[in-house]
Amino acid sequence: MSSAPTACCSVLELRQYTLHPGQRDVLVTLFDQEFVEAQEAVGMHIVGQFRDENRPDRFVWMRGFPDMAARSAALGAFYGGPVWKAHRGAANATMQDSDNVLLLRPVRPDTGLHHPGLPRPPVEAVTLPDSRVEVTLCFLKAPADEGLVRFFEEHVRAALTELGAEPQGMFQTEPAENTFPALPVRTGEHVLALLKVFPSMEHLREHRERRARSTVWTEQVLHGLQPALSAPLEHLTLAPTLRSQLR
Secondary structure (H helix, E strand, O other): OOOOOOOOOOOOOOOOOEEEOHHHHHHHHHHHHHHHHHHHHHOOEEEEEEOOOOOEEEEEEEEOOOOOHHHHHHHHHHHOOHHHHHHHHHHHHHHHEEEEEEEEOOOOOOOOOOOOOOOOOOOOOOOOOOOOOEEEEEEEOOOOOOHHHHHHHHHHHHHHHHHOOOOEEEEEEOOOOOOOOOOOOOOOOOOEEEEEEOOOHHHHHHHHHHHHHOOOHHHHHHHHHHHOOOOEEEEEEEEEOOOOOOH
């Protein structure tokens, strides 16, 4: 996790889009070529964009904002601006659903992502990263209290680190009202999210195998979390696109 507050991403959107069959590469190309710099020019940070390896019609991306007021201003500027107006028809034509959005914030000032992070590849990039990102979503019965946060910091993080996957970010639900209602977000849910990056799919598979065999993970971590969970843990397996900064 980062050692200093992350100014760019006090608010983070985790956006999961379900696309029409065969349309994911169309949207990925459009996004990488047209939507990255245009959004950052009006005050957002495009953290990363990904193909979901387990869902062939799922496109996942993350963008961050300094705060909720800045989010409203930046979204208004982009979606009312020329780049979105020029390409929204092509983008929307790829999508079945774009409302699966979790609005998050760092659990602590030092659990956000490094910024600016790795240099973003240029528009003309042709080599896909080998790395993989795993996002673990913990859906809770109630907002995370201090005791549960300490359990994550002292036990969940320690177990993952021992298994070779120290979290690079830990986030929880942002409870503030959606400041840009034209773009819905999921409400009435309480989430803790952990973000890990692996050098390759092979490294991620090895970690998951070790995690499944680990008595510390199964008997201490999962057992300790169970009373707080409203659903089983959800693990997203994400392959960065050509221009994803998080990779």
